[in-house]
Amino acid sequence: MSTSSPSSSTSKSAVPALAALAAALVGIAIAFAFYVAPEDADQGISQRIFYFHVPIALTAYACFAWGAVKGLLLLWRKDERYDLESYVAIHQGTIFGSLTLLTGSIWAKASWGHWWLWSENQLVLFLVLFLFYSAYFMLRFSIEEGPRRANISAVYALFGVVLIPVSFLAIRLAENIIHPTVFTRDGPQMSGVMFLTFCIAWLAMSVLAYALYRLELLGKRLDSNLRELRELLT
Amino acid sequence: MSQGEYVAAAYGVVFVALLVYVAIIAAKLARLERETAELAELARTRHADV
């Protein structure tokens, strides 16, 4: 039942380097967000939350997509290691998704005085996705470990990735019938420096997510190898 | 809370989440260290018997 990655064994892990890179990029991103980027004329200082809120959201989407790709690979190639990679990717996506909801909520409170806004499509979409992927964990941990669980998890991950655009469309359509759009936000017309800051923050979040993904995979594979070792010794 | 404090709260939440993650990894490392020590002991006794 080993799930060792084919590139491990005696080669040096990329994880420490990735983590260091992530740390550096996040540091630079924070510096840019607070010291380099100019203050927004309309929204004031609360606009700075966006430099991390939107990249975190985009990174969450990327994690879910990565999880779906690994799921597809599992169904196609039937290699067990894709199951763990898919699971860890979705786990990271859920963590970043929760952070999206938290930072988004704080921004809503700062800008509009409410901790939740049904008019913010991205927040509502993340709420739906959060519910969907939370159910992923409920499902996965109620099925016995094995190929059946791996297959079902992979199919569910694919459903998730299809749900993202469909839900987004639904939420857009819902705007006209559910709540009057009282709170509007102009799309960020970002100046050059703001856009640069945004890109740096996005790169930082992506590298951070990837570093955490590799770190978690490392931990889980270590767990599984130890279990195997224990079985061999006792 | 002033606007600036909300911004700090948002960044703070991300920072704290990261630290919580580090704590979880640290706990996991400690457990793994214990397990490998146990397994090393087991291997040593096996080796001695052989």
Place this chain on the structure above:
Amino acid sequence: MSYLGDVATLARKDLRLELRARDTLPAMLLFVVSTLVVFHFALPEGADEVAAQGLLWVALVFTALLGLARAWAPERESGALEGLVLAPCDRSAIWLGKAAAVFAFLSAVELVALPAFALFFGSVDAATVAGVVLASIGICAVGTLLAAMAAASRTRELVLPLLFLPLAIPLVVGGVGASVSSEPARYLAFLALYDAIFSILCWASFEYVVSE
């Protein structure tokens, strides 16, 4: 045997089983009417007709969940799912046959629910009916596959609503929009899109849900 022949055989088997046992359909009928009555008491004074339209969809989604929870019960109880999977038919035919049977049950329930709703809360127009039909297709397609996933789980009935509700949200939006909005065509088109996309996905992925 042809593919559609297999599907028809499987669906007919389910309908015949239900006709004999008569446990799921009466329960769903009673549930939907009871739910509508509860809604009457749940709507405060002065709540408008539009709010009631939304509640129709809540009733339909939860009634469907009730039926879906029992969708694979005959196979589970007799251990027949393994046998079906080994049968020479395409695995996706199993899904299609079961989804068709569930659709038949849900439609039968809606034939009662919609007049009941019209009786209790006010009229039901053509757009609403179209919305109900289209949404039911989506509910049955996706719900049948999710119910098969839940059947593999230890917590079966507990996990099915968790899996189903997030995927049902777009259907509720489409359905309520068709009932309430002045441009129902957009919402009906969206429901058709959902049905097409998810039916294809279910059809293609069902065999992985039931196989090792």
